[in-house]
Amino acid sequence: MHRCQPPDAVVWPQNVEQVSQLAALCYGHGVPIIPFGTGTGVEGGVCAVQGGVCINLTHMDRILELNPDDFSVVVEPGVTRKALNAHLRDSGLWFPVDPGADASLCGMVATGASGTNAVHYGTMRDNVLNLEVVLPDGRLLHTAGPGRYFRKSAAGYNLTGLFVGSEGTLGLITAATLRLHPAPEAMVAATCAFPSIQAAVDSTVHILQAAVPVARIEFLDDVMMDACNRYSKLNCRVAPTLFLEFHGSEQALAEQVQRTEEITQHNGASHFSWAKNAEERSRLWAARHNAWYAALSLRPGSKGYSTDVCVPISRLPEILVQTKEDLKASGLTGTITGHVGDGNFHCILLVDPEDPEELLRVKAFAEQLGRRALALHGTCTGEHGIGLGKRQLLQEEVGAVGMETMRQLKAMLDPRGLMNPGKVL
Amino acid sequence: MHRCQPPDAVVWPQNVEQVSQLAALCYGHGVPIIPFGTGTGVEGGVCAVQGGVCINLTHMDRILELNPDDFSVVVEPGVTRKALNAHLRDSGLWFPVDPGADASLCGMVATGASGTNAVHYGTMRDNVLNLEVVLPDGRLLHTAGPGRYFRKSAAGYNLTGLFVGSEGTLGLITAATLRLHPAPEAMVAATCAFPSIQAAVDSTVHILQAAVPVARIEFLDDVMMDACNRYSKLNCRVAPTLFLEFHGSEQALAEQVQRTEEITQHNGASHFSWAKNAEERSRLWAARHNAWYAALSLRPGSKGYSTDVCVPISRLPEILVQTKEDLKASGLTGTITGHVGDGNFHCILLVDPEDPEELLRVKAFAEQLGRRALALHGTCTGEHGIGLGKRQLLQEEVGAVGMETMRQLKAMLDPRGLMNPGKVL
Numbered sequence: 001m002h003r004c005q006p007p008d009a010v011v012w013p014q015n016v017e018q019v020s021q022l023a024a025l026c027y028g029h030g031v032p033i034i035p036f037g038t039g040t041g042v043e044g045g046v047c048a049v050q051g052g053v054c055i056n057l058t059h060m061d062r063i064l065e066l067n068p069d070d071f072s073v074v075v076e077p078g079v080t081r082k083a084l085n086a087h088l089r090d091s092g093l094w095f096p097v098d099p100g101a102d103a104s105l106c107g108m109v110a111t112g113a114s115g116t117n118a119v120h121y122g123t124m125r126d127n128v129l130n131l132e133v134v135l136p137d138g139r140l141l142h143t144a145g146p147g148r149y150f151r152k153s154a155a156g157y158n159l160t161g162l163f164v165g166s167e168g169t170l171g172l173i174t175a176a177t178l179r180l181h182p183a184p185e186a187m188v189a190a191t192c193a194f195p196s197i198q199a200a201v202d203s204t205v206h207i208l209q210a211a212v213p214v215a216r217i218e219f220l221d222d223v224m225m226d227a228c229n230r231y232s233k234l235n236c237r238v239a240p241t242l243f244l245e246f247h248g249s250e251q252a253l254a255e256q257v258q259r260t261e262e263i264t265q266h267n268g269a270s271h272f273s274w275a276k277n278a279e280e281r282s283r284l285w286a287a288r289h290n291a292w293y294a295a296l297s298l299r300p301g302s303k304g305y306s307t308d309v310c311v312p313i314s315r316l317p318e319i320l321v322q323t324k325e326d327l328k329a330s331g332l333t334g335t336i337t338g339h340v341g342d343g344n345f346h347c348i349l350l351v352d353p354e355d356p357e358e359l360l361r362v363k364a365f366a367e368q369l370g371r372r373a374l375a376l377h378g379t380c381t382g383e384h385g386i387g388l389g390k391r392q393l394l395q396e397e398v399g400a401v402g403m404e405t406m407r408q409l410k411a412m413l414d415p416r417g418l419m420n421p422g423k424v425l
Numbered sequence: 426m427h428r429c430q431p432p433d434a435v436v437w438p439q440n441v442e443q444v445s446q447l448a449a450l451c452y453g454h455g456v457p458i459i460p461f462g463t464g465t466g467v468e469g470g471v472c473a474v475q476g477g478v479c480i481n482l483t484h485m486d487r488i489l490e491l492n493p494d495d496f497s498v499v500v501e502p503g504v505t506r507k508a509l510n511a512h513l514r515d516s517g518l519w520f521p522v523d524p525g526a527d528a529s530l531c532g533m534v535a536t537g538a539s540g541t542n543a544v545h546y547g548t549m550r551d552n553v554l555n556l557e558v559v560l561p562d563g564r565l566l567h568t569a570g571p572g573r574y575f576r577k578s579a580a581g582y583n584l585t586g587l588f589v590g591s592e593g594t595l596g597l598i599t600a601a602t603l604r605l606h607p608a609p610e611a612m613v614a615a616t617c618a619f620p621s622i623q624a625a626v627d628s629t630v631h632i633l634q635a636a637v638p639v640a641r642i643e644f645l646d647d648v649m650m651d652a653c654n655r656y657s658k659l660n661c662r663v664a665p666t667l668f669l670e671f672h673g674s675e676q677a678l679a680e681q682v683q684r685t686e687e688i689t690q691h692n693g694a695s696h697f698s699w700a701k702n703a704e705e706r707s708r709l710w711a712a713r714h715n716a717w718y719a720a721l722s723l724r725p726g727s728k729g730y731s732t733d734v735c736v737p738i739s740r741l742p743e744i745l746v747q748t749k750e751d752l753k754a755s756g757l758t759g760t761i762t763g764h765v766g767d768g769n770f771h772c773i774l775l776v777d778p779e780d781p782e783e784l785l786r787v788k789a790f791a792e793q794l795g796r797r798a799l800a801l802h803g804t805c806t807g808e809h810g811i812g813l814g815k816r817q818l819l820q821e822e823v824g825a826v827g828m829e830t831m832r833q834l835k836a837m838l839d840p841r842g843l844m845n846p847g848k849v850l
Contacts, residue, residue: 069630069737069739070768071633072737092634093634112578112583114577114579123577125577126547141826141827141830142824142826145804148822149802150736150737150803150804151769152548152769152807152808154538154539154807154808155804155805155806155811155815156811156831156849156850157587157590157591157830157831158550158586159831161550161586161587162582162583181636182634182635184636185635185636209607211606211607211672211673213638251680252680255674255677310575310576310578311575312497312574312576313494314492343575343576343577344577377572377574378575379575379578382578382579383579384579385580386580394580398569398580398581399567401560402570406581406582409837412833413830424581424582
């Protein structure tokens with residue numbers, strides 16, 4: 001959706017001092033600064049709409065400090081989530097936030113990323129303890145104070161929270177202190193087909209109300225399920241489906257699965273099947289993670305665009321049913337998958353990139369969906385961010401005083417408007 | 426520690442429009458504004474150090490909207506945590522954040538409160554979905570947008586997070602949308618005595634590493650335990666002690682308790698006893714919640730002052746041991762209790778309010794403890810806030826650039842410096 005807009009120059013700093021010098025230099029000369037991690041964001045966050053210097057942070061890729069007894073780690077911006085988890089393998093800990101891509105962790109901080117584990121482990125907002133930030137003028141800010149990694153604090157304004165989700169518009173994140181979690185002792189996955197979207201969502205609400213500590217609960221509509229069956233050689237029923245995962249001790253898992261099965265059956269589910277061994281489980285979740293490619297394969301040669309609204313869970317059935325009707329009416333091809341425990345879902349739309357009329361229809365559909373979510377007390381973006389394309393929707397979402405306050409924040413930290421210009425606001 | 430400094434006037438607005446008019450009026454006339462909930466904060470947050478108008482929000486005490494399927498509720502600022510939980514009793518939901526006092530929920534937002542359940546359910550920072558805020562000039566801000574109560578979002582800057590913990594210095598919170606949790610199906614409490622502080626903390630780390638989903642894990646030093654025995658007629662061994670609570674299904678609880686018992690025994694614990702029936706459990710936790718009064722009873726006629734540092738968990742043993750030595754050296758009487766799963770602990774110091782020399786010794790002790798925590802990568806306040814007395818420590822904690830950024834934020838939202846002046850910064 002967002003065409004590549006290259007910067008005038010790309011630099012690869014090796015350390016925070018260089019980042020600081022680069023920022024000060026650019027800022028002094030009025031040159032836009034675009035921070036870059038893996039570039040896997042989907043809302044055009046790294047497009048250089050006004051040119052300028054792209055500061056590529058991938059050469060800073062050290063894991064600086066691991067404190068296993070304190071469940072914390074400090075990473076440089078080039079470290080990706082998979083690299084961190086590989087490093088943690090023998091520590092008994094892991095970092096659970098998992099957007100689709102193997103994104104850089106500081107990029108995930110910048111976009112406020114989440115993924116399939118958020119229902120249990122929270123999003124990036126919940127898992128950042130401290131940030132080292134180079135401000136636009138080159139000054140170095142430690143949002144929770146230099147070298148600090150406590151688990152909670154009531155000391156002053158929450159600067160850490162201000163930079164999580166700021167999409168590179170307030171400063172460059174040069175190190176993040178993240179909260180780690182104990183690696184699950186055992187895991188079980190399950191799939192479950194439903195007669196309707198309502199039944200799948202009702203099951204989700206009931207599972208959460210019953211305090212079953214589900215680690216993942218993902219929704220796939222019939223079209224998405226069909227595509228995953230074909231692409232990943234699964235044999236699931238083509239119907240509204242939940243993919244679930246449970247983390248815990250063997251004994252706890254058995255009880256969680258049993259309770260979930262009871263709840264889903266009560267809501268009319270059929271075909272509850274669970275994957276206990278690692279291979280089966282991996283196959284199932286690989287299929288879920290490959291949903292994007294499965295969707296693309298429905299229409300070879302197409303490009304995908306993913307919507308990202310999030311609503312209160314109880315409003316999911318109506319917006320999902322409406323969305324499927326809108327899809328039909330629009331003549332577009334699309335699948336639906338979502339983090340149903342958070343009320344967040346994606347409609348993956350398949351577009352012929354050479355067809356400008358179809359691109360317009362996709363844009364119109366995505367905007368309509370964003371407004372539907374806003375009308376249901378929701379947000380236009382659960383985890384992808386505002387980037388370039390959702391700035392109008394953001395205004396409608398937060399209202400005039402909210403926008404004024406955000407603009408004041410931007411002007412305060414970036415008075416010359418040079419940090420990743422054209423994004424968010 | 427903070428002497429009462431009364432305002433020039435107190436007003437009791439009945440609704441948000443009146444709050445907005447009052448704020449605009451005061452701001453226009455250069456009169457300081459002090460928001461007031463239950464006044465149960467312990468860092469002097471409601472002292473009117475420059476006089477002005479105290480806006481008492483307790484008459485706005487309605488629960489405006491409960492959405493059980495979405496795990497959310499909207500409360501006015503006069504609603505206390507106990508009133509909310511009484512209201513929720515038949516809903517199957519509860520709000521778990523529990524500072525000692527029956528504080529107002531919006532006051533808890535303002536101070537970034539937490540309590541004994543934070544290790545499992547998070548602090549206020551993790552449980553606020555949206556805030557209605559009257560800005561100093563009277564404008565009305567909805568931090569996540571008007572009427573929104575989604576579970577997650579990546580839309581723009583995190584304004585909600587900015588106001589949680591702002592201690593009334595950025596605006597008046599006139600409504601909060603809170604995240605609710607399923608009420609536990611069953612609960613078990615346990616107590617456990619240890620040969621040393623190190624053994625109690627090691628057990629805590631091992632319990633968390635084993636992913637036992639402990640709901641509460643509280644530390645009491647020998648002096649505190651002794652005081653609780655006397656005051657609450659308990660019969661626990663006088664030793665470093667953990668109070669624990671587990672929430673879940675009967676079956677899950679049995680396993681959690683068994684694992685915990687194994688871990689604590691491995692660390693040399695004796696006297697592991699668990700309270701399964703509601704009465705025993707309540708008696709135990711009532712004793713914990715009355716720890717403050719138990720401490721005061723050690724020295725009749727004294728007043729208490731509670732320190733509030735928080736460090737990485739692994740650093741707890743050394744700071745606890747040092748603190749006990751400092752206590753002895755200072756000649757002060759004090760007990761120690763803490764939310765050990767978060768690394769946060771309180772030293773309750775008993776002071777003769779008529780003895781200015783002793784008050785100075787308490788201040789010096791508290792400051793030394795704050796600096797010890799800072800030296801161990803910690804914070805000077807885990808949950809009580811900065812208020813009047815910790816402004817110097819905040820500067821040492823966040824550093825020059827952090828302070829500049831906080832001051833810019835204050836100047837941005839409160840350019841005339843009239844919102845709860847003299848606090849935080």
